Amino acid sequence: MTQFVNTGDYGDKELFCLLNMGVDFSSQWGRRESSKFSISAAVTSKEYSLDGALENTQLPKGDCWSVHKFGGTCVGTSERIGNVADIIIADQSERKLAVVSAMSKVTDMMYDLIYKAQSRDDSYLTALDAVLEKHKLAAVDLLDGDELASFSSKLHHDINNLKAMLRAIYIAGHATESFSDFVVGHGELWSAQLLASAVRKNGVECSWMDTREVLVVNPTGSNQVDPDYLKSEERLAKWYSNNPSKTIIATGFIASTPQNIPTTLKRDGSDFSAAIMGALLKARQVTIWTDVDGVYSADPRKVSEAVILKTLSYQEAWEMSYFGANVLHPRTIVPVMQYDIPIVIKNIFNLSAPGTMICRSSGDEHEDGQKVESLVKGFATIDNVAIVNVEGTGMAGVPGTASAIFSAVKDVGANVIMISQASSEHSVCFAVPEKEVKAVADVLESRFGQALSAGRLSQIAVIPNCSILAAVGQRMASTPGVSATLFTALAKANINIRAIAQGCTEYNITVVVKREDCVRALRAVHSKFYLSRTIIAVGIVGPGLIGATLLDQLKDQTAVLKEKFNIDLRVMGITGSRTMLLSESGIDLSKWRELLSLRGEMADLSKFVHHVRGNHFIPNTVLVDCTADSHIASHYYDWLHKGIHVVTPNKKANSGPLDQYLKLRALQRQSYTHYFYEATVGAGLPIISTLRGLLETGDKILRIEGIFSGTLSYIFNNFAGSTAFSQVLKEAKEAGYTEPDPRDDLSGTDVARKVIILARESGLHLELSDIPVQSLVPEPLRDCASAEEFMQQLPQFDQQLAKQRQNAEDAREVLRYVGVVDVVNGKGTVELRRYSKEHPFAQLSGSDNIIAFTTERYATQPLIVRGPGAGAEVTAGGVFCDILRLASYLGAPS
Numbered sequence: 001m002t003q004f005v006n007t008g009d010y011g012d013k014e015l016f017c018l019l020n021m022g023v024d025f026s027s028q029w030g031r032r033e034s035s036k037f038s039i040s041a042a043v044t045s046k047e048y049s050l051d052g053a054l055e056n057t058q059l060p061k062g063d064c065w066s067v068h069k070f071g072g073t074c075v076g077t078s079e080r081i082g083n084v085a086d087i088i089i090a091d092q093s094e095r096k097l098a099v100v101s102a103m104s105k106v107t108d109m110m111y112d113l114i115y116k117a118q119s120r121d122d123s124y125l126t127a128l129d130a131v132l133e134k135h136k137l138a139a140v141d142l143l144d145g146d147e148l149a150s151f152s153s154k155l156h157h158d159i160n161n162l163k164a165m166l167r168a169i170y171i172a173g174h175a176t177e178s179f180s181d182f183v184v185g186h187g188e189l190w191s192a193q194l195l196a197s198a199v200r201k202n203g204v205e206c207s208w209m210d211t212r213e214v215l216v217v218n219p220t221g222s223n224q225v226d227p228d229y230l231k232s233e234e235r236l237a238k239w240y241s242n243n244p245s246k247t248i249i250a251t252g253f254i255a256s257t258p259q260n261i262p263t264t265l266k267r268d269g270s271d272f273s274a275a276i277m278g279a280l281l282k283a284r285q286v287t288i289w290t291d292v293d294g295v296y297s298a299d300p301r302k303v304s305e306a307v308i309l310k311t312l313s314y315q316e317a318w319e320m321s322y323f324g325a326n327v328l329h330p331r332t333i334v335p336v337m338q339y340d341i342p343i344v345i346k347n348i349f350n351l352s353a354p355g356t357m358i359c360r361s362s363g364d365e366h367e368d369g370q371k372v373e374s375l376v377k378g379f380a381t382i383d384n385v386a387i388v389n390v391e392g393t394g395m396a397g398v399p400g401t402a403s404a405i406f407s408a409v410k411d412v413g414a415n416v417i418m419i420s421q422a423s424s425e426h427s428v429c430f431a432v433p434e435k436e437v438k439a440v441a442d443v444l445e446s447r448f449g450q451a452l453s454a455g456r457l458s459q460i461a462v463i464p465n466c467s468i469l470a471a472v473g474q475r476m477a478s479t480p481g482v483s484a485t486l487f488t489a490l491a492k493a494n495i496n497i498r499a500i501a502q503g504c505t506e507y508n509i510t511v512v513v514k515r516e517d518c519v520r521a522l523r524a525v526h527s528k529f530y531l532s533r534t535i536i537a538v539g540i541v542g543p544g545l546i547g548a549t550l551l552d553q554l555k556d557q558t559a560v561l562k563e564k565f566n567i568d569l570r571v572m573g574i575t576g577s578r579t580m581l582l583s584e585s586g587i588d589l590s591k592w593r594e595l596l597s598l599r600g601e602m603a604d605l606s607k608f609v610h611h612v613r614g615n616h617f618i619p620n621t622v623l624v625d626c627t628a629d630s631h632i633a634s635h636y637y638d639w640l641h642k643g644i645h646v647v648t649p650n651k652k653a654n655s656g657p658l659d660q661y662l663k664l665r666a667l668q669r670q671s672y673t674h675y676f677y678e679a680t681v682g683a684g685l686p687i688i689s690t691l692r693g694l695l696e697t698g699d700k701i702l703r704i705e706g707i708f709s710g711t712l713s714y715i716f717n718n719f720a721g722s723t724a725f726s727q728v729l730k731e732a733k734e735a736g737y738t739e740p741d742p743r744d745d746l747s748g749t750d751v752a753r754k755v756i757i758l759a760r761e762s763g764l765h766l767e768l769s770d771i772p773v774q775s776l777v778p779e780p781l782r783d784c785a786s787a788e789e790f791m792q793q794l795p796q797f798d799q800q801l802a803k804q805r806q807n808a809e810d811a812r813e814v815l816r817y818v819g820v821v822d823v824v825n826g827k828g829t830v831e832l833r834r835y836s837k838e839h840p841f842a843q844l845s846g847s848d849n850i851i852a853f854t855t856e857r858y859a860t861q862p863l864i865v866r867g868p869g870a871g872a873e874v875t876a877g878g879v880f881c882d883i884l885r886l887a888s889y890l891g892a893p894s
Contacts, residue, residue, distance in 0.1 A: 069274035076104035078141035102187025215255035294356035323380035392457035467518035489528035494643020524619035539612035547626035555589035649679035679878035706851030710870020
C-alpha cells in the first residue's frame, strides 16, 4: 500500500511549521517505512512493490486490447455508471481497459475544497461532506453486500485522511501543487473503484488500477507533462504481473513523477491517459465516450447545420482541436499516432450513432466503396483574441528581429496563437489572447522603445476584438482553389479579413476577422463548401400586391428549396409604410398577414434594416423592395455599401438621376454585394439577363424595341372593330390590368422608365427627360381631380384614336404602344406606332409583352422574347428568380 507521512501525529502548530519548512507530505509517496498512521494515495486490492520480482504472468500487447475512456458526464450518476459497466461487459474484445474520470462536477468540487482551505474558510468541511454524500449515495444505488461494505469503508478512510490534509492546508494558508494534485485525484480513485465493483457485480472478473502506480510523467514549464513511456511501460508490466486481468478499470487524469510524487495530467488529462494506455498496450482501438455523436464539421451551437464527420486524420483532428473544436486535446493524439491506433469518438447516450474515427487516413467512401473526400473537413474558431502588429522599414533584412519580438512575448508568458509576416519583412503580426495583449504591448514598447524613437519601427499597434477562423482539411494540400473559395465566401458575406496564415503542410488556412463577424464568417464558409445549406436572411419591403404574392410563393416553396436545393430563405422582417413585423428566427409565412396585423409595430426602416441584417448566425442578407417608392430606392446605395444584397422590381433607382445610377452600379461592380432587378422591365421575362448575355458574349446592341406595358398591350390587342377606346380601357380597369388611376398607364412614364433602364444597360448615358414620350391621356383630362372623373370624360375623346385605328386597318396594320432604344444613334422614344399584321408585334394576345433585340449577330432576324409582362404572379415570380439567382452566387448548388 502506498503511504504518506502520518499527519495524525502532528498538532496544528507542528503542521504549520512543517508546511512552512517546505516539507511536502506527498514527497513521501511510494516509501515503505512503517508508520503509526497513513494517508493513502490509493486503496488497492493487494499490495505490491515496484522493486519486487516479476511474476511469471507476462503482459500481452496488441489487438487483443481495446481501450475505453469514460468522461465525468458518462459516470455522473449511479445509473450512468451502471450503463458504463454494461458497455464494458458488452465489448467482445479479448481484453479491455477502461479509463474513467471523476464523477461529473467532482473535480471542481475537489479544487473548491483546496481553495476554501487555503482561504481559511471553515465551509471546506461542509463541502467535503457533500463529496462524501455524493459517492455514498452512488454506492448504495449501485452495490450491495461485501462490495458495498468494502467501498464504503475505503471511502470513509479516504475522507478522514483528506480532512487531516485539508486541515494542514487551512493552517498554512497555502497548498503546494503536489498537495493539490493528491487531493483532486481522489475523484478518479472513487469512480474507478465504483465502476470496477459494478462490473464485478455482473459476474465479470475485474481489477482496478491506480494509474499513479503505472504512469510516469515529467512536468514541463507550460502547465503540461511529458509521459516517460519507458518507465511507464516497465511499471505497467510489473503492475500486470501482480494483477493479471482481462478487464481493467484505470483512473484517468492522475499519474506520478519520476520521484514518485502524485501529479495530474492537467485538464483533459483523462483523454490523455487513455491514449497513453492505448500506446503502452498497442491496443486495437481507443474509444472516447462522450455526450455528443462525434466530431462536428463546425460548432453546432453556431452552425445548426453542422454535420458529424465519419472520419478525420490525426493531423485534421490535431488542427481542429488546437483551434478550439470540441474534439480532443492535441496531445491526446500524439501517443496513438506512432502505432496507428484509431481513436473513435462515440456518444454514450446514443449507442446507435457510428461516431467519428480518427485514424491515419480520413477518406470518406460512397456505398460502392469509391473514396471521396471533402476538401475542407471542418471549421473551428477561437474568440477573444487580439492582433499585435509590429511594423517598420527597419525590420526588413535585419536578422533577429522576429526572435527579439517573440522572446519579449515569452517573457510575459503570453501564448501566441498564430503568426503572419509579409515577405517584404516590413511587418509581422501575431494573435494572442485578449487578456494577455496589454502585457504584450507594454513589453514590446519597452523592449523596442529606442527603435520606435529612432524610426526603425513605425508602430506597435493592437487590434482588439478579433476572432480566429480556421479551415482544416488534409485534402486542401496542393489543391488549387481552396483559398479562393474560402476568401470569396467571406467577401460575399461582406466580411473583412484582418490577417491570414497558412502552414506549408496546407492542412490549415487561418484568418482573423472581427469578433462580431465570427459567426457569420463561420456560417458563410461552412455553407460555401457545401457542408450546410445556403442561408439567407430576407427582408420584404412593401407587402402590397407583388410583395404579398411573393410571400405566398416563398411559403409554398420553402420546404422544397431546403430539401432539394439546400437553400434556406428565412424572412426575418416584413415592413409596409405604417407597420412592420420582425422575427429573430424567421416569420411563419403561413400566417404572416395575421402576425403583421396582431404583432406588428410602428414601421421604422432603419430599425427594420438593422434587425434583418443583425442576426449573426445568418451570413447573408437580402432586402427585397416590392414598392414603387423612390424614397426606398434612394437607400439602395447605403444597403449595398453595408454588404446587404438588393432584389427589386422597383424601377425608380435604375431610371432615376443618371449620376446616382452610375454611382450605384459602380459600387455593385466593386464589391461582392449583388443587386438584381430583372423584374423592373419585363416582370417575369428574362429581359435584363438576355441583354447582359448578349453584351457579355461580345455582341453589339443596335436596337431594342418592344411592347413593355402589359396594360397597354391588353388595351391595343383588344382595341379592334367598333369598340371604343374608353370601353376597352374600362374593361381593362375592371379586370385589374390597370393602375387605380389609368392615367399612370396611359401617360407612358412607366414605359419610358423601362426604356431608360435598357438604354443604360446598353451603355447609353441618358436621363429620363431625354426620352420623348407620347402620352395617351388627352391634354384636357390630365388635370382631372380623380380617376373616376377621368373615366367619365374620356369617351369625349374616343374619336381621335378611332380614326388612327381605322387608318391603320385600311393599311392592313395595327396600333401598338412601344418603347425604342436606338443604340446606334444614342436615343430612345416612347410612342404609338403602326405595324403590319404580319409583324410579331401584331400577333400578341392578352397582356403579353414582346421585346425584339436587333444586334450585329441578330441583324436580319431580331432575337425576340415574348410572354406575360404584367400581373402580380409573374412579377413576384421574376423577383423570386432573382432571389434564387442570388443564392446560387452565394454558394447554393446550381
